[in-house]
Amino acid sequence: MPGVENHVKFCVKVFGEANRELCYIVNSWMDAPSRKCGKAHRMFRHNTNFAIVDACRLFGDCIKKRSEERVDYLSKLPIKVYEIPETEKNKMIASMILQHLKLDGLITPDEEKKWTWNQLWKDIEKEIRRGNYFFDYKIGLEKRMVNIFRKVGEEKKEEKRYAQLLREMEEEKKKRYAQLRREEGQKIAEISKKFxxxxxxxxxxxxxxxxxxxxxxxxxxxxxLGFGPEAILASIFVFVPILSAGIYLGTQLERRKMDQIRRVEKEYEKKLRES
Structure with missing residues (x-):
């Protein structure tokens, strides 16, 4: 989707340097809602027929005929009736808008070529019969849409704040988890060292x-009896039971150590689940 500068560049290339100012006015007017609505600005001023009528009314040759007594149900403003004649300036503005929409990918080159001034009013007449006076009070509707986008923006800010809060809670949880793991490791190390x-x-x-x-x-x-095998056998029979008793006692202590380590692990596992 080209920016305003590129739209103006293509417009000047087609309509000439003499119409640069009009190119800039029309294209910048079409993309002006992007400053508040971002990518959703195409909801405004990018309907082929309504954009042409609005642009001709604002920048082209337009005759205000009267204001009707009927009030628009959206903007609560009187419905204004305009006459937009088929002048060269109006047709140029229409061509600029069609070029803009083509570059934005909203219409095809064939649709641009087939568009006619008479077809414009036929399409608008259909919209009017359906009760759509969109082009007459578009400014009021845009203000309403901007308020909607502002509300959506506030909701997004609230979502971001909530997401930030969740991230902070997650970070706190990770810190708590790491702290408990460190404490668990320290206790296990102390028990192992002692035993x-x-x-x-x-x-x-x-x-x-x-x-x-x-x-x-x-x-x-x-x-x-003197030195002999009896002395050696006696020393072996005495040494082996004492050593076996020491090994047995060491094994029991090792089991007790593992029991205490398992208790510590269960205790901290419970703390981790609670946290």
Missing amino acids: DLIICAVLIAAMVGGVLIAAMVSSFIMFD
Whole structure:
């Protein structure tokens, strides 16, 4: 969809440098609602027949005939009746509007070529019979549409604010989740460290104690019987049970450590679900 500058450029190329000012006026008038409505500006001033009538009434040769007593049901303004003759200026304005609509992709080149001034009034007559006086009070209707777009804009702002609030809540939830995970990891590390130290101490004590007791037993045997296989077997029989007892105690401590770790994990899993 070309901008106003491009529309004017194409218009001047077709209608000549002498009509640059009129090209700018017509094309900028057609796209003026885009400043408030954005891409939805095509709802205004982009209907082929109504745009031509409005533009000719504003910038072309137009004769105001009378104001009727009837009041438009939308704008609450008197319905004005105009006479727009088929002059060269009006036909040029119509051609400019058709070119604008063609460049916007709203009509085809064939539709532009087939358009005639007489067909314009036939189409408008059909609209009038259907009760559509859109081109007579378009300004009032545009104001209503701008209010609608303003309301939609406020709703979008509210949606953005709500989305921002949700993002903040999600960020807070992630921070809380990370904090709980860190606390869980710290507790598990403390439990593991404490039990690992105890297990190491028990195993070392079992080994050292077993060695010492086995040495004492073997020394007594050697004192009575002298050095022989009896002393070696006695030391083995003493050392192995003591070491086995130490290993068993270490295994029990390891199980207790794992039980405590599982309790901590369940506790923090519950906290995570609650948060």
